Amino acid sequence: MDMQVLRSRLDKGQWFSHLPVPLQDSLLAAARVRRLSPGQRLFKRGDPPCGLYAVLEGSVRIGAVSEQGKEALLSLVESPHWFGEICLFDGQPRTHDAFGLGHCVLLHISQTALLTLLDEQPAYWRQLALLMSQKLRLTFINLEQLSLMPTAARLAHRLLMIAEGYGEIDPPRRVLQLPQEQLASMLSLSRQTTNQILKDLQGQGIVNLKYGEIEILDAQRLRMLAII
Amino acid sequence: MDMQVLRSRLDKGQWFSHLPVPLQDSLLAAARVRRLSPGQRLFKRGDPPCGLYAVLEGSVRIGAVSEQGKEALLSLVESPHWFGEICLFDGQPRTHDAFGLGHCVLLHISQTALLTLLDEQPAYWRQLALLMSQKLRLTFINLEQLSLMPTAARLAHRLLMIAEGYGEIDPPRRVLQLPQEQLASMLSLSRQTTNQILKDLQGQGIVNLKYGEIEILDAQRLRMLAII
DNA sequence: TTCGCTCTGTCAGGCAGGCGACAATCTCCA
DNA sequence: TGGAGATTGTCGCCTGCCTGACAGAGCGAA
Numbered sequence: 245m246d247m248q249v250l251r252s253r254l255d256k257g258q259w260f261s262h263l264p265v266p267l268q269d270s271l272l273a274a275a276r277v278r279r280l281s282p283g284q285r286l287f288k289r290g291d292p293p294c295g296l297y298a299v300l301e302g303s304v305r306i307g308a309v310s311e312q313g314k315e316a317l318l319s320l321v322e323s324p325h326w327f328g329e330i331c332l333f334d335g336q337p338r339t340h341d342a343f344g345l346g347h348c349v350l351l352h353i354s355q356t357a358l359l360t361l362l363d364e365q366p367a368y369w370r371q372l373a374l375l376m377s378q379k380l381r382l383t384f385i386n387l388e389q390l391s392l393m394p395t396a397a398r399l400a401h402r403l404l405m406i407a408e409g410y411g412e413i414d415p416p417r418r419v420l421q422l423p424q425e426q427l428a429s430m431l432s433l434s435r436q437t438t439n440q441i442l443k444d445l446q447g448q449g450i451v452n453l454k455y456g457e458i459e460i461l462d463a464q465r466l467r468m469l470a471i472i
Numbered sequence: 473m474d475m476q477v478l479r480s481r482l483d484k485g486q487w488f489s490h491l492p493v494p495l496q497d498s499l500l501a502a503a504r505v506r507r508l509s510p511g512q513r514l515f516k517r518g519d520p521p522c523g524l525y526a527v528l529e530g531s532v533r534i535g536a537v538s539e540q541g542k543e544a545l546l547s548l549v550e551s552p553h554w555f556g557e558i559c560l561f562d563g564q565p566r567t568h569d570a571f572g573l574g575h576c577v578l579l580h581i582s583q584t585a586l587l588t589l590l591d592e593q594p595a596y597w598r599q600l601a602l603l604m605s606q607k608l609r610l611t612f613i614n615l616e617q618l619s620l621m622p623t624a625a626r627l628a629h630r631l632l633m634i635a636e637g638y639g640e641i642d643p644p645r646r647v648l649q650l651p652q653e654q655l656a657s658m659l660s661l662s663r664q665t666t667n668q669i670l671k672d673l674q675g676q677g678i679v680n681l682k683y684g685e686i687e688i689l690d691a692q693r694l695r696m697l698a699i700i
Numbered sequence: 701t702t703c704g705c706t707c708t709g710t711c712a713g714g715c716a717g718g719c720g721a722c723a724a725t726c727t728c729c730a
Numbered sequence: 731t732g733g734a735g736a737t738t739g740t741c742g743c744c745t746g747c748c749t750g751a752c753a754g755a756g757c758g759a760a
Contacts, residue, residue, distance in 0.1 A: 310620040333605040339612050366595035373601035377561040380604060383611045384567050390618055391660030392538040423707060432619030434748055455756050662718050683726050
């Protein structure tokens with residue numbers, strides 16, 4: 245992949261585009277493009293740290309499977325998103341499993357490359373921690389909604405979050421390419437319940453459902469539902 | 473409070489005791505002791521950043537209230553625990569409310585003092601980020617258990633976590649001074665359900681219930697229940 | 701085109717856990 | 731010592747969501 249294309253794609257993300265330019269350069273210099281075949285595992289829970297990743301094309305499933313085989317899908321990370329930074333700080337094992345979804349292209353910066361870079365420029369620790377603070381905020385929101393909000397509101401909220409790439413994509417997408425089952429496991433709901441709520445939203449003309457995708461027709465009303 | 477007493481108390485915590493000594497010194501030099509009267513609010517959601525805190529005596533409730541008035545209690549932070557670091561990194565508003573529980577004594581380092589300190593020693597950003605990575609890991613565990621584990625296991629797990637101060641207190645406490653209602657709202661359960669599970673545990677001789685406290689009799693069996 | 705797979709739509713049944721209610725018990729302070 | 735407030739223990743009802751099941755629809759490969 246061309247260096248120009250790569251940089252322009254990463255510049256779409258809030259985090260990367262606001263980094264000091266020298267750090268951007270260093271990151272790109274240390275990075276290697278990596279491709280995943282459909283369903284290929286990048287890492288699993290308990291694996292040792294292996295560095296930082298950015299999604300360039302396709303998407304990556306971040307989740308975990310319980311002893312009973314139930315799956316909790318934390319999120320689907322997509323184009324200008326970075327992930328894998330927690331282990332950079334504490335050197336502890338991975339908290340989640342990561343799988344490529346379809347063909348996807350990643351940017352990878354190895355743990356050692358990052359640590360040498362940070363050794364030379366310790367001030368950059370702050371920038372990388374920024375990535376973690378965003379994730380912590382999102383996780384808090386998630387956790388709170390799970391216990392406090394009614395399911396329909398949680399679903400509405402999540403649709404909006406996905407549409408705007410959890411704050412990374414500025415003109416929010418209107419069409420979300422994701423099966424209802426995946427949405428369900430992100431919300432810790434059954435597929436059936438998820439379908440029921442979506443059908444209801446479709447009846448109100450707020451979304452439109454197609455095979456494997458959800459189209460947001462009325463983001464305004466969706467936002468109203470998400471607050472309740 | 474005496475400087476010696478203060479340091480010895482902070483040294484009980486994993487995070488502080490593993491910091492480089494110069495950073496420990498700088499933190500202490502920049503810190504001021506602050507006392508909260510029972511129920512006094514330290515900050516609320518949406519407040520601007522106000523620095524970093526450590527609990528010296530008593531405990532602090534970190535939580536949030538929904539529009540419907542339901543309360544989600546994130547955690548009760550106790551003696552050698554530090555909190556409030558997220559806003560240090562991103563300068564965004566507080567994510568939660570913080571209230572003193574009973575009389576409590578805190579150590580406070582103001583945002584500006586911290587930022588000047590970090591400006592002089594940017595390498596310390598890494599140490600502070602460590603605090604955040606711990607919190608992120610704990611929150612992930614929380615989130616996952618909420619959707620994947622049966623309620624009894626979640627309760628058992630939480631009791632153990634509280635007993636060992638979420639990894640900060642090494643010889644775990646046997647007696648937890650907390651009303652069942654607070655435990656309930658940490659678990660997103662009703663008080664009644666919580667009581668029912670606790671009673672069941674008491675029947676098995678795993679815990680002993682008293683007024684306003686829970687005594688852990690058999691941590692081993694409790695740990696077994698937490699895995700299921 | 702046809703087969704197989706994935707995804708959607710929708711039923712009925714069951715139950716875990718929420719909610720309201722109320723009594724009993726404990727603690728603390730006046 | 732007594733009374734107020736907080737906490738616990740335990741009902742019963744009810745709802746929201748899960749489970750299982752199955753039909754139909756869309757999609758891609760042979």
